[in-house]
Amino acid sequence: MLWIAVASGKGGTGKTTVAVNLALAIEEDVQFLDCDVEGANAHIFLRPQINSVRPVGVLSPRIDIDRCNGCGKCADACRFSALVKVKNRIKVIPNLCHGCGGCQLVCPTGALVLESRRVGAVSEGFAGEMAFASGELDVGQALSVPIIRELKALAGGRDHTIIDCPPGTSCPVVEAVQGCDRCLMVTEPTPFGLHDLKIMTKVLDRMGIPAAIIINRDRGPYRPLEEFCERSGIPVLLRIPFDRRIAELYSRGEVLVDNYPGFRESMVQLFEEVRA
Amino acid sequence: MSMPLRQVVVLSGKGGTGKTTMTAGFACYAGKQVIADCDVDASNLSLLLQGEVRSSTPFIGGLKAWIDPDRCSRCGKCEEHCRFSAIKDLKVDSMACEGCGVCHIVCPSGAVELSEAVSGDIFVRDTPYGTVVDADMLPGEPNSGKLAARVRAVAREEAMLQGASLVLVDGPPGTGCPVISSITGTDLAIIVTEPTVSGGHDLSRVVDLADHFGIPCAIIINKHDLNPAQSEDIERECARREITIVGRLPFDELVGEAIINGQPLPVYAPGSPAEIALRDTWENIMALLDRTPPGGLVRLKGL
Ligand code: SF4
Numbered sequence A: 001m002l003w004i005a006v007a008s009g010k011g012g013t014g015k016t017t018v019a020v021n022l023a024l025a026i027e028e029d030v031q032f033l034d035c036d037v038e039g040a041n042a043h044i045f046l047r048p049q050i051n052s053v054r055p056v057g058v059l060s061p062r063i064d065i066d067r068c069n070g071c072g073k074c075a076d077a078c079r080f081s082a083l084v085k086v087k088n089r090i091k092v093i094p095n096l097c098h099g100c101g102g103c104q105l106v107c108p109t110g111a112l113v114l115e116s117r118r119v120g121a122v123s124e125g126f127a128g129e130m131a132f133a134s135g136e137l138d139v140g141q142a143l144s145v146p147i148i149r150e151l152k153a154l155a156g157g158r159d160h161t162i163i164d165c166p167p168g169t170s171c172p173v174v175e176a177v178q179g180c181d182r183c184l185m186v187t188e189p190t191p192f193g194l195h196d197l198k199i200m201t202k203v204l205d206r207m208g209i210p211a212a213i214i215i216n217r218d219r220g221p222y223r224p225l226e227e228f229c230e231r232s233g234i235p236v237l238l239r240i241p242f243d244r245r246i247a248e249l250y251s252r253g254e255v256l257v258d259n260y261p262g263f264r265e266s267m268v269q270l271f272e273e274v275r276a
Numbered sequence B: 001m002s003m004p005l006r007q008v009v010v011l012s013g014k015g016g017t018g019k020t021t022m023t024a025g026f027a028c029y030a031g032k033q034v035i036a037d038c039d040v041d042a043s044n045l046s047l048l049l050q051g052e053v054r055s056s057t058p059f060i061g062g063l064k065a066w067i068d069p070d071r072c073s074r075c076g077k078c079e080e081h082c083r084f085s086a087i088k089d090l091k092v093d094s095m096a097c098e099g100c101g102v103c104h105i106v107c108p109s110g111a112v113e114l115s116e117a118v119s120g121d122i123f124v125r126d127t128p129y130g131t132v133v134d135a136d137m138l139p140g141e142p143n144s145g146k147l148a149a150r151v152r153a154v155a156r157e158e159a160m161l162q163g164a165s166l167v168l169v170d171g172p173p174g175t176g177c178p179v180i181s182s183i184t185g186t187d188l189a190i191i192v193t194e195p196t197v198s199g200g201h202d203l204s205r206v207v208d209l210a211d212h213f214g215i216p217c218a219i220i221i222n223k224h225d226l227n228p229a230q231s232e233d234i235e236r237e238c239a240r241r242e243i244t245i246v247g248r249l250p251f252d253e254l255v256g257e258a259i260i261n262g263q264p265l266p267v268y269a270p271g272s273p274a275e276i277a278l279r280d281t282w283e284n285i286m287a288l289l290d291r292t293p294p295g296g297l298v299r300l301k302g303l
């Protein structure tokens, strides 16, 4: 049973393309988790049938004004400035709240109640035989980690789990790759791609997750990237050529394993190497 | 009378649509401005604009807990109360710790110490295209939203000091906390998209976000000739929502070459098809900004 994360420091390098096509090429039972909750796109390619959608909430405080004596202890305890004392009233700024519950612990009158506040949703269903789930952060909400956590709780229900990660290198990515057996970093041979790949490598290093590199839009060796791969000793498992046909298939929301000659074989081989 | 300081943010729901390339190009056309690279997870702007670091300041993102084993009575209360599962076997996992201090509140033996943690560095760079403020976040740190907000604040101070009239913000992909930090309080959001089904999907989320915060927005379609049918869909959607399209850039091999050579497009390939289109786009943006009231509370309709 393998959990494979597909990530990339830089956005738009082809992360979703690799995740989706890899998932489709694996013969055994696969579960797909789209953890790019600020821009989930895997459903465009996998076209799943969604059977359930459930809201995801985080805890944040509500203040019972009858009980609140305006002491302001909660606002002092909150390390995220999510509570402010204005005159003798406490105001909650929900977008800053991390739901830690510190305010409730210090309130002497029991005026604070932690309630669930919706930040997004998780959808579950099937794409053919494949179990599919994806998350979506509500527009205007700041915290994607709780949604990713909810998705990750589903991991492991099948032979293999493929996780499409958010771009970047901060907390949502950490949450998405946490606990994975291997992380495939999709990059492109440009200074941007390389810069962000280096940061992603450090994240995985810090977390102790084995990494591998996939070079997308390969148009012949880009020296600085090749040197980095050699120096770091991280294996390059696949090179996807720069080809306008691939970009066109992507733009229409078509998968490569069925439409681009040789791609299914590449993905099967990629999986064999990851598994090895 | 001094000119009011205007702020324009360049966003894209989806990563890799060409946002940074365009921001770097705009920096070449604009007069006196300060640029804030708020894509703190992946700050790439300085790879194109280069320049010298004038100052660097560590950024304190928040607190981290530490449990002193000598004072700890092993009661386990901290572990029980931490909502981020950051304490295991009475040790704090610094990557998971959000610094809320709940463990400190509940510890009966005073064994928990909270200390300020550096989660990145903020740089001020002097480049040939104006001052750039950007940051390096320590890999995997939380608080990218706070850091992006700080980068913007430093850029604003710089702009005031220099008497610049514009802050140009390069925002991160997505719609989450660093994006919210990048967009709030700006005058105009420029959203870069590409003619793909995914691009269209993510575009509508960012437009919704701009609406949510009452920021007027305009669209650039990059590589608009890659998939004409999809481009038309985006055009129709923009017409329906009464959003101005300020630019349509063709697919141009020179754009990629400019990046490989570490130069902004107007420097590497002046007069190339994409560069000409980018210049027009900038003029459209400036004209739109002139017609946009400061503070960006009014949504522009069908200009
Ligand atoms: S739950 Fe935590 S973050 Fe939220 S308001 Fe209370 S103390 Fe602040």
Ligand code: SF4
Binding pocket: A100, B064, B065, B081, B082, B083, B084, B085, B086, B087, B092, B096, B097, B098, B099, B100, B101, B102, B103, B104
């Ligand atoms: S500070 Fe908060 S997040 Fe960090 S270990 Fe203590 S309770 Fe957990």
